[in-house]
Amino acid sequence: MAGPKLKPEELASKIKYSLPPKGWMDQPVEFKEGTFSYSGNPKNIEYMDLPNPRKWQPTDPDWKLPENWKEIILEGLKDRLHRFRSLQIFMDICVRCGACADKCHFFIGSGDPKNMPVMRAELLRAVYRNDFALAGKIFGRFAGARELTLDVVKEWFYYFYQCTQCRRCSVFCPYGIDTAEITLLVRELLSLVGVNIDWIVTPVANSFRTGNHLGIQPHGFKDSIDFAVDELESITGVRVEAPINKKGAEILFITPSADYFGSPHYYTLLGYLALFHEIGLDYTWSTYASEGGNFGSFISHDLMKSLNAKMYAEAKRLGVKWILGGECGHMWRVVHQYMNTLNGPADFLEEPVSPITGTRFENARSTKMVHICEFTADLIKNGKIRLDKGRNDNRRVTFHDSCNPARALGLIEEPRYLIRNSCNYFFEMPENTIREQTFCCGSGAGLGTDENLEMRMRGGLPRANAVKFVKEEHGVNFLGCICAIDKATLPPLMEYWVGGVEVGGVHELVGNALIMNGEKERTTDLRGEPFHIEGNWNAR
Amino acid sequence: MSVTAMLQELLIRKKSAIVDKWVKIFLGYYPAESLKFLASQKDRFANPVGYTISSSAGAIFxxxxxxxxxxxxxxxxxxxxxxxxxxxxxxxxAVRFVFDLKGVIRNEIRKEIDWIDCRDELEVLESRIDNLALIAFDSYMESRERLFRIRIDEVKARSSEAAAENGGVQNDSHVKRNG
Structure with a gap:
């Protein structure tokens, strides 16, 4: 026997829980199941003509990078520093004031210091200093410089895929450093050597081929919409029309594919269909612009441009006047911040004017694309639709500001206006967790995979914590939001942290409350649930 | 079985020191760079981790x-x-923090233990802490099982989505998917 036997408490006392006393540059990443996403399918990498398609996983010791991987990344960085003045400024301007440090939901939920936005950016900045800044070249580590090694590449992959590009940190940065841009550019650099995740690459390839993430072809798309029309009729007794690829329609409607294939998104789709019918909107769906989401925007400017192009292309082909956009998150960041220069100017379209109210959406003059919350709020403001708030009395609602509409588009009051006009019971979460300070769902920017679930729960903790508070204070049982990724990933987040809170879109609530001409006597909402629940909080 | 009055009184008197040290040890498991934030940010929405432990520790004690x-x-x-x-x-x-409480209490009342002769009562208290550890273990397993169940549900949803995609079949129970 080697050594004396130790009692359990003596053994336990020998376990050290603190991190090894090494600097942050010397702590290589350990890939633990549940905290990272699987690599991109080589078939789809090849399909998109992206570099280095091969089978590999982050847990493999050898990532099978090209021989000259270092040269490729450094050349890529040099090129981007030249092309994007913003990147050069973000690299040089940060004074490490720490304002962003405690604002990231992943840092708050994990306590991992490399999730402080300043620290995450430092992972790139250190390499920038080493190879592109004079002080770093001369003084090396003393000037915060660090050589690009394989361990650094792995660390980049781990931490830049722990950023949801939500931009909460940017709200607090006195210089306005946009961390989402930094994350996008590092992911672009990683992509140059074939380091991607499948949850992004496969939807991108599908979107490129068929227009939407699921690879649904035109006949499948039509089946889905037809099915929804039938279902809406069985609920309301009203048969609506849902024109597809209708040339000469006034408006093209584009929304996330999840709206016609996912749950609980689907109830929002029913809401759109009911609303458009009720106001007699001359609009059309497109089988190719059948996706609002743009996963290309998570990893590359070029892919973002390629996937975004279909919006204007379809608007032109169908000969519409302007575009109406559904409840989507990052679509609105792409539309509002990039589309006009990526694929515009869309001078073949007109400045959007509501055909129902005559309201001119001057704010959309450049992109020619209007958010549906703004469009519907204008309908309500002008008294063009009738709403029975009592039809949402089974819901005690709170609203999660989806990151991109709130911070990239500034769409903050409109969804609240819709909820207040559709529901009797609406309760705000605490001020520092909503509006422009909203906490991310923790699963955006491609991170919503099942294999990454543990990390998603960490990142979603601050949001869930605020929902739990309003549930306990006000009996909230419904979390409204206007983003398809939210609708997919907030339900599991609620299930883990809160319990008893359903998730759904704002236009689901509007659809529930909407009084339709010729409707049958209604007793249930769009989910088929009774308007009033006996014995619930509202009945007290 | 309850803790006797004399030990109870002593522990009430020492509560603040004991709870503070317990919370400090709890937070000490996180990286040093994050400690300041976790310990000092008192807003419950800005710092749910720090707030949860700080607000729970006293009540549990x-x-x-x-x-x-x-x-x-x-x-x-x-x-x-x-x-x-x-x-x-x-x-x-993950659950070690419960056992840490034993050491914290013993350290805090080390001098008084002999003086008030409460070794038996302390054993009672420590077996109650062991019970807390069992509850913590159950909670840990429940959390992990919940996590795995959520993951299985997501995988199942993705399979039915793939089936729908391949066969063009519309499923009544609509599937989950990012948009």
Whole structure:
């Protein structure tokens, strides 16, 4: 026997829980199941003509990078520093004031210091200093410089895929450093050597081929919409029309594919269909612009441009006047911040004017694309639709500001206006967790995979914590939001942290409350649930 | 069996020191660079991890040394363990904080133990802490099982989505998918 036997408490006392006393540059990443996403399918990498398609996983010791991987990344960085003045400024301007440090939901939920936005950016900045800044070249580590090694590449992959590009940190940065841009550019650099995740690459390839993430072809798309029309009729007794690829329609409607294939998104789709019918909107769906989401925007400017192009292309082909956009998150960041220069100017379209109210959406003059919350709020403001708030009395609602509409588009009051006009019971979460300070769902920017679930729960903790508070204070049982990724990933987040809170879109609530001409006597909402629940909080 | 009056009185007097040290040890498991934030940010929405442990520790301690049996401790422990169960900890690390309380209490009342001759009562108290550890272990497993169940549901949803995509079949139970 080697050594004396130790009692359990003596053994336990020998376990050290603190991190090894090494600097942050010397702590290589350990890939633990549940905290990272699987690599991109080589078939789809090849399909998109992206570099280095091969089978590999982050847990493999050898990532099978090209021989000259270092040269490729450094050349890529040099090129981007030249092309994007913003990147050069973000690299040089940060004074490490720490304002962003405690604002990231992943840092708050994990306590991992490399999730402080300043620290995450430092992972790139250190390499920038080493190879592109004079002080770093001369003084090396003393000037915060660090050589690009394989361990650094792995660390980049781990931490830049722990950023949801939500931009909460940017709200607090006195210089306005946009961390989402930094994350996008590092992911672009990683992509140059074939380091991607499948949850992004496969939807991108599908979107490129068929227009939407699921690879649904035109006949499948039509089946889905037809099915929804039938279902809406069985609920309301009203048969609506849902024109597809209708040339000469006034408006093209584009929304996330999840709206016609996912749950609980689907109830929002029913809401759109009911609303458009009720106001007699001359609009059309497109089988190719059948996706609002743009996963290309998570990893590359070029892919973002390629996937975004279909919006204007379809608007032109169908000969519409302007575009109406559904409840989507990052679509609105792409539309509002990039589309006009990526694929515009869309001078073949007109400045959007509501055909129902005559309201001119001057704010959309450049992109020619209007958010549906703004469009519907204008309908309500002008008294063009009738709403029975009592039809949402089974819901005690709170609203999660989806990151991109709130911070990239500034769409903050409109969804609240819709909820207040559709529901009797609406309760705000605490001020520092909503509006422009909203906490991310923790699963955006491609991170919503099942294999990454543990990390998603960490990142979603601050949001869930605020929902739990309003549930306990006000009996909230419904979390409204206007983003398809939210609708997919907030339900599991609620299930883990809160319990008893359903998730759904704002236009689901509007659809529930909407009084339709010729409707049958209604007793249930769009989910088929009774308007009033006996014995619930509202009945007290 | 409750803790005797004399030990109870002593522990009430020492509560603040004991709870503070316990929380400090708890937060000490996180990286040093994050410690300041976790310990000093008092806003419960800006710092849910720090707030949950700081606000729960005192209440758990009160119930531990009190006479009443209540389920509040269980709920508070669950809140703490649910956080630890998805963070960068092994199972033993995740629940170890409960056992830490024994050491903290013994250290704090070391001098008084002989003086008031309360070794037997301390054993009672420590077996109550062991019970807390069992509750924490149950909570940890419940959290992990919930996590796995959620993951299975997501995988199942994706399979039916793939079936729908390949066969063009519309499924009544609509599937989950990012948009």
């Amino acid at each position: 009160d119930e531990l040394i009190g006479d009443s049996e209540s389920s509040m401790t269980e709920a508070l422990l669950k809140d703490v363990v649910r956080i630890r169960a998805v963070q960068e900890f092994s199972p033993s690390q």
